[in-house]
Amino acid sequence: MNCVDWEERIALYAGGDLAPAEGQAVERHVAECAGCQMLLSGLRESLRLVREVHGEPVEAAHFAAVRARVLAELERAPARRWRFAWGFAMAAAAAVLLIAMWQRPERKTVTHALVPAPVVSRGGVDADLPPARVSRTVRPRHKAGSGRPPRTMASAPPEPAEPMVVKLLTNDPDVVIYWITGTKGE
Amino acid sequence: MAQTMDGPNARTRLGELAGFEAVMRQHERLVLVTALRLLGNIEDAKDVSQEVFLRLYRNLGKVEAEKNYPAWLYRVTVNLCHDVGRKRRPSIAVEDVPELVSGAADPQQTLTGAERQRVLQMSLRALSEKERAALVLRDLEGLSTGEVARALGSSEATVRSQISKARVKMRDFVERYFRRRV
Numbered sequence: 001m002n003c004v005d006w007e008e009r010i011a012l013y014a015g016g017d018l019a020p021a022e023g024q025a026v027e028r029h030v031a032e033c034a035g036c037q038m039l040l041s042g043l044r045e046s047l048r049l050v051r052e053v054h055g056e057p058v059e060a061a062h063f064a065a066v067r068a069r070v071l072a073e074l075e076r077a078p079a080r081r082w083r084f085a086w087g088f089a090m091a092a093a094a095a096v097l098l099i100a101m102w103q104r105p106e107r108k109t110v111t112h113a114l115v116p117a118p119v120v121s122r123g124g125v126d127a128d129l130p131p132a133r134v135s136r137t138v139r140p141r142h143k144a145g146s147g148r149p150p151r152t153m154a155s156a157p158p159e160p161a162e163p164m165v166v167k168l169l170t171n172d173p174d175v176v177i178y179w180i181t182g183t184k185g186e
Numbered sequence: 187m188a189q190t191m192d193g194p195n196a197r198t199r200l201g202e203l204a205g206f207e208a209v210m211r212q213h214e215r216l217v218l219v220t221a222l223r224l225l226g227n228i229e230d231a232k233d234v235s236q237e238v239f240l241r242l243y244r245n246l247g248k249v250e251a252e253k254n255y256p257a258w259l260y261r262v263t264v265n266l267c268h269d270v271g272r273k274r275r276p277s278i279a280v281e282d283v284p285e286l287v288s289g290a291a292d293p294q295q296t297l298t299g300a301e302r303q304r305v306l307q308m309s310l311r312a313l314s315e316k317e318r319a320a321l322v323l324r325d326l327e328g329l330s331t332g333e334v335a336r337a338l339g340s341s342e343a344t345v346r347s348q349i350s351k352a353r354v355k356m357r358d359f360v361e362r363y364f365r366r367r368v
Binding site for chain 2 (some may be wrong): 007
């Protein structure tokens with residue numbers, strides 16, 4: 001083994017990074033090798049120098065400057081967070097508005113499969129209406145004066161060329177609203 | 187929206203900031219000096235220190251749970267210095283180091299404080315980034331090899347190799363700088 005092979009271990013030995021057994025092997029080699037003695041001496045010397053310089057105090061003004069900058073940044077932070085909060089609130093409001101518009105009734109397709117008209121039987125007024133299968137776009141419009149929203153809808157089968165009649169039942173069995181619309185629900 | 191610093195919330199916050207300032211005072215040397223050794227420039231080191239402490243503030247709960255501020259601070263400082271260092275000039279070769287011309291028997295004894303700092307910083311610049319980080323944490327900050335490995339995200343074997351190479355390069359630099367032959 002030549003001295004180049006010892007270099008790494010000597011460097012570790014100089015900093016106290018070798019296990020005792022390895023350290024003793026290095027000591028035995030160094031005792032017999034002038035070149036490695038110089039290497040070890042130089043390693044120790046340079047380590048001593050850099051550690052000594054590293055331990056010298058740093059100007060207090062540098063630490064104070066960092067502290068002041070950090071604290072100033074943290075004091076500004078809440079206002080910045082509020083600005084972000086406003087932004088998020090506005091975005092959320094816009095999103096809710098968009099969803100609400102998208103889900104407006106005229107966009108909804110309602111499909112009733114053989115509607116048994118349960119409310120009809122409750123009111124007993126429309127027992128004569130047969131179950132109907134309806135599949136179309138519906139735009140319900142409440143007639144003014146009913147006072148309450150309709151409980152259900154029942155309608156005749158769609159006739160392509162004729163106006164459509166929508167019968168709206170209310171909680172009051174004596175009040176029935178008929179809604180005559182065009183074929184496009186207008 | 188302006189935020190005023192009045193009322194009980196502001197007092198709580200001011201107390202919180204005062205407490206954090208105490209934490210900064212406790213660890214500021216670790217952060218600033220490590221950054222200075224890794225970057226070689228006090229202004230860059232101050233910028234990194236500022237960012238380290240802002241991140242510490244944002245992660246106080248997590249760091250307190252780890253119960254090891256120094257480990258976290260070393261890790262974050264090294265990572266941020268790595269980011270800054272990538273944009274900086276490369277290391278200098280030992281052969282490019284200027285020699286100190288001095289007639290004194292021991293030139294090291296004649297160095298002023300500023301010159302000694304310069305020798306340290308230049309010797310660190312002679313190392314690769316990973317070697318520098320390993321040597322700074324192990325030999326200057328006094329961490330164990332295992333702690334260095336955790337801070338750098340490396341294995342202990344890798345760190346030992348980096349440390350030994352860094353020590354040899356540093357010795358070469360110092361000897362060349364002082365025109366000494368031990």
